[in-house]
Each structure stands twice: as structure tokens, then as C-alpha cells.
Amino acid sequence: MxxxxxxTLEDNVIRIENNWFAGEKLFVNEKxxxxxxxxFSSPILTGHLKNSEGNKLRIKANIIQExxxxxxxxxxxxxxxxxxxxK
Structure with a gap:
């Protein structure tokens, strides 16, 4: 499954995917x-992006089992x- x-944040597309067999992935602008x-535990994914002013912003995504x-x-x-x- x-x-x-x-x-989407300032034209940056952030996508988080979870697949039972392939794991969890964090993409920013397809990268x-x-x-x-x-x-067996809720993963925390981390990354970064740059805003329109060129500042680096930290990303943290947490997938939660409900x-x-x-x-x-x-x-x-x-x-x-x-x-x-x-999906």
C-alpha cells in the first residue's frame, strides 16, 4: 500500500511517500x-529548501500510524x- x-511553499513542491515495501521518502522539487x-516505528524525515529570499528552511515530516x-x-x-x- x-x-x-x-x-507547496513558494513554488517548492514537497512530497512525502510511504510504501510498505520501499520505505518512506521525502522529495523537494522531485529531488x-x-x-x-x-x-516498526514512526519515521521522521528531514530536509531543507530555499525560500524566495534565499534563506535555507528546515523541513521535518513525521509519518504517524493511526x-x-x-x-x-x-x-x-x-x-x-x-x-x-x-494517494
Whole structure:
């Protein structure tokens, strides 16, 4: 089963993917920034992007096991960013 979440910040597309067999991946503008295969605990993926002013922003995504499936929470520089579940 594969789950995908996306968010856009200043023309930067952030995508988080979870696949039972392939692990968890964090992409920024189609470039892989973090990857984990972790079957028994909630992974935390980290990365970065540059905003329109050229400042480097930290990304943290946490995939959470819930009663009826998975959810994902995204933070950019310690501020939660809404995600849209694509798949």
C-alpha cells in the first residue's frame, strides 16, 4: 500500500511517500532528500529548501500510524504546514 502527501511553499513542491515495501521518502522539487525503511516505528524525515529570499528552511515530516491508517505531519522551520493527501 502506498500513501502520498504533498504541500507547496513558494513554488517548492514537497512530497512525502510511504510504501510498505520501499520505505518512506521525502522529495523537494522531485529531488530525494531523505529516505528510511522503518517497519516498526514512526519515521521522521528531514530536509531543507530555499525560500524566495534565499534563506535555507528546515523541513521535518513525521509519518504517524493511526487506528485506520497513516497520517503525515509536515513542519518547515518549526511551523506546521498543511498537507494534501494525494494517494
Amino acid at each position: 502506498k500513501s502520498i502527501w504533498e504541500a 530525494l532528500q531523505d529516505f528510511q525503511v522503518n517497519y 487506528f485506520f491508517g497513516l497520517n503525515c505531519v509536515l513542519f518547515i522551520d518549526d511551523e506546521q504546514i498543511p498537507l494534501k493527501k494525494v
